[in-house]
Every structure is written in structure tokens, then in C-alpha cells.
Amino acid sequence: xxxxxxxxxxxxxxxxxxxxxxxxxxxxxxxxxxxxxxxxxxxxxxxxxxxxxxxxxxxxxxxxxxxxxxxxxxxxxxxxxxxxxxxxxxxxxxxxxxxxxxxxxxxxxxxxxxxxxxxxxxxxxxxxxxxxxxxxxxxxxxxxxxxxxxxxxxxxxxxxxxxxxxxxxxxxxxxxxxxxxxxxxxxxxxxxxxxxxxxxxxxxxxxxxxxxxxxxxxxxxxxxxxxxxxxxxxxxxxxxxxxxxxxxxxxxxxxxxxxxxxxxxxxxxxxxxxxxxxxxxxxxxxxxxxxxxxxxxxxxxxxxxxxxxxxxxxxxxxxxxxxxxxxxxxxxxxxxxxxxxxxxxxxxxxxxxxxxxxxxxxxxxxxxxxxxxxxx
Amino acid sequence: xxxxxxxxxxxxxxxxxxxxxxxxxxxxxxxxxxxxxxxxxxxxxxxxxxxxxxxxxxxxxxxxxxxxxxxxxxxxxxxxxxxxxxxxxxxxxxxxxxxxxxxxxxxxxxxxxxxxxxxxxxxxxxxxxxxxxxxxxxxxxxxxxxxxxxxxxxxxxxxxxxxxxxxxxxxxxxxxxxxxxxxxxxxxxxxxxxxxxxxxxxxxxxxxxxxxxxxxxxxxxx
Amino acid sequence: xxxxxxxxxxxxxxxxxxxxxxxxxxxxxxxxxxxxxxxxxxxxxxxxxxxxxxxxxxxxxxxxxxxxxxxxxxxxxxxxxxxxxxxxxxxxxxxxxxxxxxxxxxxxxxxxxxxxxxxxxxxxxxxxxxxxxxxxxxxxxxxxxxxxxxxxxxxxxxxxxxxxxxxxxxxxxxxxxxxxxxxxxxxxxxxxxxxxxxxxxxxxxxxxxxxxxxxxxxxxxxxxxxxxxxxxxxxxxxxxxxxx
Numbered sequence: 001x002x003x004x005x006x007x008x009x010x011x012x013x014x015x016x017x018x019x020x021x022x023x024x025x026x027x028x029x030x031x032x033x034x035x036x037x038x039x040x041x042x043x044x045x046x047x048x049x050x051x052x053x054x055x056x057x058x059x060x061x062x063x064x065x066x067x068x069x070x071x072x073x074x075x076x077x078x079x080x081x082x083x084x085x086x087x088x089x090x091x092x093x094x095x096x097x098x099x100x101x102x103x104x105x106x107x108x109x110x111x112x113x114x115x116x117x118x119x120x121x122x123x124x125x126x127x128x129x130x131x132x133x134x135x136x137x138x139x140x141x142x143x144x145x146x147x148x149x150x151x152x153x154x155x156x157x158x159x160x161x162x163x164x165x166x167x168x169x170x171x172x173x174x175x176x177x178x179x180x181x182x183x184x185x186x187x188x189x190x191x192x193x194x195x196x197x198x199x200x201x202x203x204x205x206x207x208x209x210x211x212x213x214x215x216x217x218x219x220x221x222x223x224x225x226x227x228x229x230x231x232x233x234x235x236x237x238x239x240x241x242x243x244x245x246x247x248x249x250x251x252x253x254x255x256x257x258x259x260x261x262x263x264x265x266x267x268x269x270x271x272x273x274x275x276x277x278x279x280x281x282x283x284x285x286x287x288x289x290x291x292x293x294x295x296x297x298x299x300x301x302x303x304x305x306x307x308x309x310x311x312x313x314x315x316x317x318x319x320x321x322x323x324x325x326x327x328x329x330x331x332x333x334x335x336x337x338x339x340x341x342x343x344x345x346x347x348x349x350x351x352x353x354x355x356x357x358x359x360x361x362x363x364x365x366x367x368x369x370x371x372x373x374x375x376x
Numbered sequence: 377x378x379x380x381x382x383x384x385x386x387x388x389x390x391x392x393x394x395x396x397x398x399x400x401x402x403x404x405x406x407x408x409x410x411x412x413x414x415x416x417x418x419x420x421x422x423x424x425x426x427x428x429x430x431x432x433x434x435x436x437x438x439x440x441x442x443x444x445x446x447x448x449x450x451x452x453x454x455x456x457x458x459x460x461x462x463x464x465x466x467x468x469x470x471x472x473x474x475x476x477x478x479x480x481x482x483x484x485x486x487x488x489x490x491x492x493x494x495x496x497x498x499x500x501x502x503x504x505x506x507x508x509x510x511x512x513x514x515x516x517x518x519x520x521x522x523x524x525x526x527x528x529x530x531x532x533x534x535x536x537x538x539x540x541x542x543x544x545x546x547x548x549x550x551x552x553x554x555x556x557x558x559x560x561x562x563x564x565x566x567x568x569x570x571x572x573x574x575x576x577x578x579x580x581x582x583x584x585x586x587x588x589x590x591x592x593x594x595x596x597x598x
Numbered sequence: 599x600x601x602x603x604x605x606x607x608x609x610x611x612x613x614x615x616x617x618x619x620x621x622x623x624x625x626x627x628x629x630x631x632x633x634x635x636x637x638x639x640x641x642x643x644x645x646x647x648x649x650x651x652x653x654x655x656x657x658x659x660x661x662x663x664x665x666x667x668x669x670x671x672x673x674x675x676x677x678x679x680x681x682x683x684x685x686x687x688x689x690x691x692x693x694x695x696x697x698x699x700x701x702x703x704x705x706x707x708x709x710x711x712x713x714x715x716x717x718x719x720x721x722x723x724x725x726x727x728x729x730x731x732x733x734x735x736x737x738x739x740x741x742x743x744x745x746x747x748x749x750x751x752x753x754x755x756x757x758x759x760x761x762x763x764x765x766x767x768x769x770x771x772x773x774x775x776x777x778x779x780x781x782x783x784x785x786x787x788x789x790x791x792x793x794x795x796x797x798x799x800x801x802x803x804x805x806x807x808x809x810x811x812x813x814x815x816x817x818x819x820x821x822x823x824x825x826x827x828x829x830x831x832x833x834x835x836x837x838x839x840x841x842x
Contacts, residue, residue: 054744079746089741093759093834103745136836152745162744438822439815440778446795446811450804459799531692535782539799548698552785560702564695571690 001030001192002051002160007060009046009216020046022216023060028209030159031190035197035207039239042213044196048162051194052078064160079103082153082161082191086168088145090137096122096148097133103156121151124185143174150182154189161193167202179206200240204228204250212236224251229368248368249329249361254322257364258345258354264288265352268296272307272314275299288344289315293351295344321346324353328364331356379565382558390547394566397543400461400536401529404468408525412473413518416480417506426481433474441467441532445539464541468532472525479521483514516586523578530571534563544570640809646789647817650708650780651773654715658772662720663765666727667753682725689721693779701786711788715779719772726768730761762833770825777818781810791817 009021021043028034036044049055051062053074062069069077090099097118104114122129125147137145146166153161167175167182183206186193197203203210204224211221220232228244228251231237241247264284266275268291275287279301286300289311297315307314321344322331335341341358383390419426439447444467449458457463487510495505537545547563550556665685669678700714734757742756758765784792791810798807 049744052744054740075746075748077746078744081746083741083744085737085741085744087735087737087741089735089737091738091742091756091760092836093756094836102742102747106746106748106751138836149741435819438774438818440774440781440818442778442781442792442795443811443814443818446798446807447815449799449807453804527690531694534692534694538796545694548694552698552701557702560698564698564702568691568695571692572687575690 001065002028002194003061003063003066004047005061005063007047007050007062008058009043009050009055010058019216021050024213024216024218025060026211026218026221028192028194030192032208033186033193033195033206035195035203035210036213037197037200037203037207037210037239038213038219040198041215043216044198044213045164047213048164048194048196052081052083052162054078079106079156080158080160082156082158084149084153084161084163084166086165088149088169090145090148090152092137094136095133096127096135096137096140099137099148100152100155102152107156117155117157118151121154124154125151126181127151143170143178146170146178147181150185154191159192161191161195163193164196165198166195168197182206200247201250204247212239225368245365245369246329246332248365249332250327252328252364253324254326254328254331254345254356255324255354257328257360258324258356259360260354262288262355265290266299266311267291268310268312268315270311272299272304272309272311275311276301276304279304286342287311288342288352288355290352295321295346295352298342318344321350322356328356328361332358332361379558379561383562383566390562390566393542393544393546394570396541397530397533397545397567397570400464400533400541400543401468401526404465404529404533405472405522405526407465408469408472408476409522411469412476413480415473416477416518417484419477419481420484430474430478430481433477436470437474441471441535442538444470445536449539459540461541463539464533464536467536468529471532472529475521475524475528476518479524480514480518483517483521484510486517487513516582519578519582519585523575523582526578527571527575530567530574534567640794640813643789643791643793643810644813646708647777647780647783647791647814650711650715650783650788650790651776651817653712654719654780655773655776657712657716658719658723658776659769661716662723662768662772663727665720666724666765667731669724669728670731670757678728682728685721685724688717693718693775694782697779697782697786706787708783708788711780711783711786711790715776715783718779719776722768722772722775723765724768726764726771727761730764730768731757733764734760759834760837763829763837766825766829766832769828770822773821773825774818777814777821781814 004024004026007021007024008019011018011020024043024047036047038044046055050057051064051069053069057070064072064077091102094102100118100121101114104117109117118133119129122132127144127147132140132144137148140148146169149166153163167178170178179202195206197206207224209221209223210227212219212227214235220227220236222230225248227236228240228248231240231244237244263282264287266278266287266289268289279285279287286298288298289296291312295318296312297317299311299315303314303316304311318340319338320334322334324345324347326345331343334343335358343356344352345354345356347353415429419429436444445463448463448467452458452463452466491509491513492505495509500508533541533543534545534548537543537549544563544567547559547566549563551559551561551563665681668674669681696714696718697711700710700717704710704713738756738760739752742752747756780790781792781795783790784796791814794806794810795814796810798804798810
């Protein structure tokens with residue numbers, strides 16, 4: 001969808017010339033979120049701005065939908081691409097409604113269409129239209145302003161979005177929330193997005209693919225998994241961080257690695273001696289106790305030894321159960337916190353759907369890095 | 377040029393008039409500074425008062441200069457100084473208040489709060505803060521205010537010739553009266569040059585007096 | 599201590615107004631205004647004054663805005679510094695000199711006066727227009743361009759509205775100076791309320807003097823007030839708000 005072909009950008013002339021971008025070539029496929037990642041000054045923002053011709057190429061070509069952008073009218077091009085910057089740049093002299101409506105107005109949409117679209121976008125970005133339509137940017141918080149910025153970029157329903165550290169100026173708590181909201185949005189909209197960031201965590205979270213730059217050169221362009229498990233060189237390895245194994249865990253969800261049919265389940269109504277016998281027979285060290293399909297706790301042989309009543313009575317409760325979407329990273333954190341090697345995974349109704357163990361986490365990581373070893 | 381000839385031929389009178397002009401303006405500026413700068417400093421402590429004082433000075437400056445002269449005439453006549461240098465200097469002092477007070481106030485307000493905080497934290501008293509930190513940092517802006525006042529005063533002092541204050545405006549006044557082209561041009565030229573020279577000179581002083589550390593900080597537009 | 603200053607303020611004001619009223623009566627100002635002879639002359643002079651101010655401000659505003667905007671356009675940006683310097687020089691020249699020079703080169707009459715007034719009023723408007731537009735946060739310009747706003751719309755919908763407060767301040771300064779300088783236009787035969795003021799001074803007729811000085815002052819004050827209203831009208835609401 002967006003193809004960069006030997007793109008080069010030089011600022012200045014002669015001995016003082018700065019090569020901001022050096023023969024960068026790669027392609028962003030339709031519907032993908034690609035993170036332009038790298039340290040300050042690596043050229044990621046410049047590359048973004050070349051894409052909508054806010055800056056001009058020195059050499060090379062950029063194609064959007066197989067059209068060379070040099071052949072397109074720059075103003076029209078930009079009207080067909082959504083653009084979000086870190087400072088947001090909301091026009092303080094316009095209401096929220098007018099801000100969002102800028103590009104549709106430029107494109108000549110009729111009033112009714114614009115009104116509907118603005119309301120739709122405000123709902124999508126969780127800004128109550130009746131409340132905020134007439135307000136001015138100065139009356140909104142930073143997070144709200146950023147949401148308006150995103151809505152404004154989406155107003156004309158462009159296929160492509162260019163985003164330059166859009167969530168950088170927001171405090172970490174709100175940033176996580178707005179990132180999640182954006183991911184939800186993208187799941188629905190499937191836009192083609194180039195997203196500049198300097199934060200590896202944001203890149204891993206938001207990107208379908210990561211383009212890592214350094215000093216104007218494209219160093220590696222791969223999915224987050226590959227970048228973490230197969231960094232091309234020392235720079236990449238250092239940039240992603242020495243804890244990259246743990247970061248890989250952040251990419252996995254418990255539903256990906258859980259055991260869906262664990263064999264060590266007992267019902268709360270069973271008696272202690274029954275369960276004890278089962279444990280000995282199956283050579284298990286503990287069993288998970290379920291009541292109506294919902295976990296209530298676990299029992300070990302030790303707990304059951306001299307008991308006669310229902311196993312439920314001696315069951316040790318789980319401090320918590322994990323939802324299916326929980327990252328494995330978080331699951332591991334809980335295991336360490338509560339000194340438990342097994343956790344139950346439940347669905348929305350609270351029924352057990354699987355278990356995660358420390359061993360299963362270890363195994364999945366091994367698989368990752370083993371794939372990697374095999375591939376090499 | 378015949379204007380030049382005129383000036384040279386009458387150099388004694390010209391020099392005298394320049395002297396008169398400079399005297400009026402300098403006196404007024406000195407008085408205005410003595411009143412305005414301390415006042416500007418004082419109102420940084422009392423915000424409510426600040427708004428009123430600056431407002432009052434603003435209103436003063438809104439009054440057209442010739443009208444102010446006219447308004448003062450009957451009032452000052454009561455003490456026998458309706459005409460001449462006294463009303464001229466008085467009007468100039470009043471006019472200069474706004475740029476001086478406002479610049480002093482703004483300058484001190486704009487000293488970064490972090491700097492003031494650090495000073496307080498180190499145990500500086502209010503006066504020490506003022507003397508060691510706030511005033512040195514504010515000087516460039518205060519001087520800019522003085523410069524505005526000076527240039528303005530030179531222009532208004534020219535008009536003061538019409539209420540008998542003397543100065544270079546006399547050349548223009550008499551020139552118009554007698555329909556003497558060279559006289560008018562000399563007056564206009566001389567007073568313009570004086571204004572430009574003073575403006576440039578004070579700009580230079582501003583630059584010299586600005587502490588080096590502040591100069592480096594001046595933001596350069598991208 | 600400060601409280602005393604406050605009280606003095608109010609007291610002083612009352613005294614001044616009272617004194618002014620007494621003076622007015624004593625100098626026969628009130629009688630002057632009711633004199634059937636003088637009244638029509640006064641109206642004529644007032645009209646002349648307004649005419650001078652109106653014409654010159656119109657010219658100055660159009661020219662000043664254009665110059666200011668022009669110097670912020672990419673093609674001419676490099677001349678901005680030089681341009682502003684030249685215009686500043688113009689402002690440093692005293693108003694009386696400008697009027698006198700206009701007469702020397704263009705003769706007496708309203709035409710020269712209007713030219714002089716226009717030239718003199720251009721600077722504050724041009725300078726503030728330039729400064730105002732330059733002060734618009736670059737992020738706004740970047741966002742607008744990035745969205746595909748054509749330069750014309752950018753100027754009208756983003757740059758000017760955000761610079762409006764500064765521009766109106768420039769206009770206000772120009773207007774006040776203009777009204778005051780127009781009083782000098784009398785000296786070169788252009789009429790206006792300066793007639794009353796200068797005649798009053800030379801003839802030592804206080805009533806005539808005040809009949810000129812007070813209306814001019816009032817005109818300036820009203821002009822200032824009207825500029826505030828202008829601001830309320832032209833400055834977008836969004837720029838007047840405090841963050842909640």
C-alpha cells in the first residue's frame with residue numbers, strides 16, 4: 001500500500017549536509033500498523049513527513065497504491081491521509097465540532113453528512129457529542145484533546161493514517177487507556193497506519209510490524225516477535241532491551257498457552273478421601289476444586305491426609321483467576337507475587353476454561369527461541 | 377541642500393534648541409523613571425493594585441498629547457505654570473509612566489518562578505532576591521521600556537513648543553508660521569535624527585547591559 | 599499601607615472630577631458649548647477630525663495588514679527583518695515632523711494630512727500583524743498543512759484568528775496615536791479639532807482650548823473602548839477561555 005523505494009533525504013548542502021534518511025526501502029501492507037521506531041534523530045519523523053509531502057524527497061520514490069506521490073497534488077494527497085502529531089495542534093479558535101469537520105468541509109461534504117460523521121467519530125473516540133461538540137480545545141484535558149486529534153484525522157475516512165508520537169504527551173495512565181481504545185478502533189477500521197514512536201513498549205503493543213531505524217538507515221523490519229527473538233545486530237538487541245525474553249511474554253496471551261483440558265480437576269462435592277485416592281492413583285501433587293464449573297481453590301495431598309469431609313472444606317482459595325486476554329507477562333508476575341505455579345483461566349461467566357503453569361510458560365518461550373534457532 | 381545651509385547658518389540657535397529639547401526630555405525621563413520603576417516593582421506584590429495602576433497609566437497614554445497639554449493649561453495656570461517647560465515636563469512624565477511601569481512589572485513577573493524559588497530556598501530575603509536576582513534579570517526589559525518612553529518623549533516634546541516649552545519644535549512652529557520651507561525641514565530633520573540616534577543609542581546600551589547569560593538564552597525562532 | 603493607597607485612589611478620582619467640573623464652569627466651557635455661534639463650527643471641526651481619522655485608518659489598516667501578512671509568506675519571509683526595521687524607523691520619527699514633512703512635500707490641506715496620518719499609523723498595524731502571525735504555534739500550522747489545508751484557508755481559518763488579539767492591539771495603538779496626531783493636522787491646514795486647541799492656546803481662551811481638548815480626549819477614550827468591543831467581536835471565543 002505504501003512503498004518506500006531507496007528514499008533519501010538530505011538537509012543542507014556541502015560539508016554541513018545532514019543525511020536524515022539513507023536509502024530506505026520497505027513496504028507497508030494494507031491494513032497494517034507499522035511502527036517507525038528508533039532513537040532521537042534516527043529519521044523516523046522525517047520519513048513520516050515525506051510520506052505526505054510536508055517535506056520533499058531528495059532521492060528515491062514513495063508510492064501510495066502504486067502511484068508515485070510526486071505525481072499527486074500535495075494538498076489533495078494530504079486531504080486523503082489522516083495526520084496526527086504529538087502536540088495535537090487542535091485549532092483553539094474552532095469548536096471541537098469545527099475542528100473535526102475541517103477536512104470534510106475542505107472536501108465539500110454537505111452539512112448533514114458532516115454532522116453525522118462528527119457525531120459518529122466522537123462516539124468512537126468516547127467523547128460524548130452533546131457534551132463536547134460546542135466546547136473549545138482550551139476546555140479539554142490533554143487526553144481528551146488527543147482523542148479529538150485522532151477523530152479529526154479520521155474524519156474523511158482516509159485509508160492511511162500518519163501518526164507522530166500521538167500519545168507521547170499524555171501521562172502514562174491515560175496513555176495506556178487511549179492506546180487500548182485505539183487498538184479497538186483499529187480492529188474495527190483496519191486502516192493502514194505509520195506510527196512513529198521512540199518507546200519499545202508502545203511499539204510492541206501497537207505494531208503489527210516494526211521498522212527500526214538508526215541514523216537514517218532502516219536496520220530491521222519485522223514483526224515484534226521476530227525483532228525480539230531474532231534481533232539482527234547489537235543495536236537492535238540493545239534497543240529492545242536485555243529482558244527481551246520477558247518482553248516476548250508480553251506478546252502472548254494466556255489463551256495462547258493454556259492447557260484447555262487439565263487432568264487434575266475435582267468437584268467440590270467430592271470427599272477428601274476420594275480426592276486423596278485420585279491424587280495417588282494419578283500421581284498428582286494437587287488438584288483444582290471446582291464448584292459448578294467455577295474454581296474455588298486447590299488441595300494438596302498433605303491437606304487431605306487426615307480429613308473426612310468434603311474436599312471443598314480444606315481447599316486453599318486462589319488469590320485470583322486470570323482472564324483469557326491476560327498477557328503471559330502478567331500471569332508470570334502473579335505467579336511470582338503469590339508464590340503459586342498454577343493459575344486458573346476463566347471466561348466471562350467465571351467458568352474454568354484452562355490452566356496456566358510456570359512450566360507451560362517456560363515451554364512456550366523455549367518454543368519461540370527454538371524456532372528461532374531452527375530458522376537460523 | 378538649503379536646509380543644511382540653514383542649519384549651519386543658524387547653528388547657535390539650533391544648538392540651543394537641541395539643548396532645550398534634550399534637557400526637557402532628560403529631566404522628564406529621569407523623573408518618570410524615579411517614579412515608575414519603583415512603582416512597577418511595588419505592584420508586583422499586589423496583583424489587584426497592579427491591574428488598576430497599569431489601567432490608569434494606560435488611560436493616561438490614551439489621551440492625545442496636545443489634548444493633555446491643553447487640559448493641563450488651566451489647571452497649572454492656577455499655580456502660574458500653565459505654559460512653558462513645567463507643563464511640558466509634567467505631561468512627559470505622565471506619558472512615560474505606562475511603558476516604564478508596565479515593562480518593569482512584566483519584567484519582574486517574567487523572571488522564571490523556578491529561579492525565584494531557588495533563591496528563596498537558599499535563604500534570600502525579599503530585598504536580596506530583588507537586588508541580586510530579579511532586577512539584574514529584568515534590566516533589559518526595563519531598559520526597553522525606557523527606550524520606548526525616550527523616543528516617545530522626544531516626539532511629544534516637539535509638540536510642546538506650542539505651549540512655549542522651546543525645543544526643536546520651535547523650528548517647525550515658526551517655520552509653518554512664516555512659511556519658511558528650510559526652517560520646517562530643519563526642525564523635522566533634526567528632531568527625527570535626534571529620535572533615531574537616541575533609539576539606536578539606547579538599543580546599544582540595552583545590549584551592553586544585558587547579562588551575558590540572558591543573551592545566550594534568547595530563543596532563536598526556528 | 600496599600601489599603602490607604604486604594605482609598606486615596608477613589609478619593610483622588612472624585613476630587614479630579616469635581617475639580618474638572620468647577621474648572622469647566624469657570625472657564626465658561628459649558629456656556630461655550632451652548633453658544634449658538636460656536637456650535638456649528640464645532641460640529642464642522644469634529645466632522646473634519648473624524649474624516650481625517652477615518653480615511654487614514656482605513657488606508658493604514660488595509661496597507662498594514664497586507665504588509666504584515668505578506669512578510670510572513672514563505673516567499674517574502676527573508677525580508678521580514680528588513681521590512682520591520684524600515685517601518686520601525688518610520689515610527690521613531692516624531693509625529694509633528696511627519697506632518698511637517700508632508701506639508702513640505704505635498705502642500706497644505708487634508709490630502710497631505712491624510713497621507714501623513716496613514717504612514718504613521720501603518721507601523722503598529724503592520725508590526726503587530728507580523729508578530730501575531732509569527733506567534734501562532736507551529737504545531738497548528740503543521741497540523742493544518744498536514745491535513746491538506748490549502749494556504750489560503752490556512753491564513754483565513756488558522757493564522758489570522760489566532761493572531762487576532764495581537765493584531766487588534768496594534769490597530770488600537772494606531773488608532774489612539776492617529777486621533778492625537780490628527781489634532782496636529784490643523785497646523786497644515788487640514789482642520790479638525792486641533793483648530794480649537796491651538797487657537798485656544800495662542801489666544802489664551804481656555805473655553806475654546808477645552809472645547810477642543812476634551813472632545814479629542816473623549817474621542818480617544820471612546821476609540822479605545824470601541825477597540826475592546828471589536829476584540830470581543832473578532833477574537834474567536836475559543837481563544838478567550840481559561841482552561842477549566
